[in-house]
Amino acid sequence: MSDHYDLKKLKMILPILARTTGGYATITDSEGRRLCTVDWNGTEIEELNDEIYDLAKDAAQQARSLIGVSQIVDQADAWALPIGEYVLACSNVERLKREQKFQDALIKALPMIAQVAGGEAVIFNELGERLLSYYSNGTERHQLKGQVSKLACQAMVSREPVVGKSFSVNGAMAVRIPITEKIGFGFNNEKATRQHQKLYDEVKKFQSAHYCFEDIIGESEILAKTKSMAKFVADGVSSILIYGETGTGKELFAQSVHNASERRYQPFVALNCGALPASLIESNLFGYEEGAFTGAKKGGSPGAFEQANGGTIFLDEISEMELSLQTKLLRVLQEREIVRVGGFKVKKIDVRVIASTNKELNDLIADGKFRQDLFYRLNVVQLKIPSLKERVGDIVLLAMYFIQKYALSLGKPIEDIDIGTLKILQNYSWPGNVRELQNCIESAMNMVREEPMLLPEHLPLYLRQGQKALKESVVVEIGNEGLNLKEALSGVEKLIIQKALEMAKYKKVYAARILGISTATLWRKLTDYGMEREQM
Structure with a gap:
């Protein structure tokens, strides 16, 4: 079979190829030298004759069809096919230009789409990377430019629309739509979500528990598991003991459990067992009758358990409760009834108890500072809140x-x-x-x-330098007369507190911030070490 082809006949099919592929069509010799090139209108471009087209040359040398790029228009795709001693090549320049016009129109319309849709409107590339976005008020958003959305990338790869959580607005949903091979378009319901959240916040003002699981920010695996377990046990009636370091959000979880339970329309009452002196905790927990003590209100007052009846009571820092009160609390949990201070009348209650601690209760039990039977009563369900580290x-x-x-x-x-x-x-x-x-x-x-x-x-300065200075400035000397671990640890803690106070110029709020503890905890430690008078 002869490999000879008629050049004249090959040139006749170039206009058809150019129109069909939406670009330029050319025929070259085996060296890649252009013999004839026409555009998508069928017009011959003579000034391109004799130019070397590298893609066509490579196709001829390798004796196989190749895909590459156009040498006439940047970013346009092209192919080359050896035909005997010649090579036919075409590009999609016109399609590229049509796509560019469409993209320009979409960019121009993007702020209007955002306003009409009532949410953020976004254009992204084939990798799911944000190229341009607008707020629902029609103004451009700059800070997330270049960020990659996994769901947008999924839409571009699958060539199918993908619906999922918004990348930029907590609680909102978004749709991502592939438009061309190079760009995609997406928008979310940000405005409606914010309006809904505003309405929800107004409703929550009339409840004592303001937070829900959606308010707990984070996507880490350990936090997701903790939230999942908390949601699972939310509808139960059993007591929950929440473990976690200071500032991890123990009350946030307690409120979320309450608002996810059937008790969400009933009261949520929180009491910090470490913030009140022992003389006041009992009356705050169980209430008191008129004349129970000097200053008692006329007619008495209900306590936290009565106020929370039908709902949830949250006992924060339960580890700080004195043993005498632990005994009374245990009786309440066992009998589900309370007696006000100074009274005799028994009142039945229906309350779910959630307690929290930043200390290991088993250690306190071993030291005789916490009742083991109360621990078992509280620790029916245990939640461990992960620290930020x-x-x-x-x-x-x-x-x-x-x-x-x-x-x-x-x-x-x-x-x-x-x-x-x-x-x-x-x-x-x-x-x-x-x-x-x-x-x-x-x-x-x-x-x-x-x-x-x-x-x-x-x-803050302490964040950049303070902790380093604090660690380097505390030196503990241990003599040879014997070691007492408890006394040694107390001594170190006192030195650290003193150094933090000096760094904070004796401002308790800033000193507590340096130490990573609450102001109430700092005051308690100052009292324990007899340092409160020194700082007056």
């Missing part, structure tokens, strides 16, 4: 959440965080956990002037 990946989400929160309340036009700032936050140990991070961001936002993002210099 156990979920470092959530720091950026929490930081952005608090930035947006304080940007609104403080009137600071800032929506992003500098990479250097983020590294400092991620490398810090966060002994005060989420509460400390929140305080840190609030402090930093107060330092912002006209900067477009949160910078390292905005962060």
Whole structure:
């Protein structure tokens, strides 16, 4: 069979190929030299004759068809096919131009789409990377540009629309639609979600439990497992004991459990067992009758258990409760009835008990400071809240959440965080956990002037230097006369507290922040060590 082809006949089919493929069509010799090139209108472009087309040359040398790029228009696709001693080649320039026109029109319409849809509208590339986005009010959004959405990438790969959670707005849903091979389009229901949340917040004002599981920020696996378990047991009646370091959000979980249960329309009453003196905790827990003690109200007063009847009572820092009160609490949990201080009348109650502690209760039991039978009664269901250092990946989400929160309340036009700032936050140990991070961001936002993002210099000094200075400045000397671990640990703690007070210029709030503990806990430790008078 002869490989000879008639050049004249091959040239006649070029206009058909060009129109069909939507681009240029050309025929070259075996060296890739253009013999004839026509555009999609069938017009010959003589000035291209004798130019070397590398793709055609490679196809001839390899004796096989190849796919590559056009040498006439950037980013256009092309193919080359050897035909005997010649090579036919075509590109999709016209299709590329049509896609570009469509993309330009979509970009122009994007702010209008965002306003009509009532949510953020986004254009992304084949990798799911944000190229351009607009708020529902029609203004461009800059801070998330370049971020990659897994669901957007999934839509581009599958060539099918994908519906899922919004990448940028907590609680909102978004749809991602592939438009061409290069770009996709998406939008969410941000405006409707915010309106719904505002209405929900108004409803929550009339409840004592303001938070739900949706308010717990984080996507780490350990937090997701904890939330999943808490949701699973929410509808039960058994007591729950929540373990967690200071500032991890124990009450946040307690309120979320209440609001996810059938008791959500009933009262939620919280009592901090470590914030009140022992003389007041009993009357606050169980109530009192008129004349029970000096200053008692006329007619008496109901306690937390009566107030929470039908709902949930949250006993924070249960480890701080005195043994005498633990005995009375145990009786309440066993009998489901209370007697007011100074009274004799027994009142039946229906209350679910959720308690929390940042201490290991088994150690307190061993030291005789906590009743073992009360522990068993409280520890029916146990929840362990992870510390922030156990979920470092959530720091950026929490930081952005608090930035947006304080940007609104403080009137600071800032929506992003500098990479250097983020590294400092991620490398810090966060002994005060989420509460400390929140305080840190609030402090930093107060330092912002006209900067477009949160910078390292905005962060509190203790975060950049304080902890290092604190660790390096505390030196403990141990003599040879014998060791007492409890006394040694107390001595170290007292030295650390003293150093933190000096660094904070004896301002208790800042000293507590340096130490990663609450102000109430700092005051209690100052009292325990007899240091409160020294700091007056």
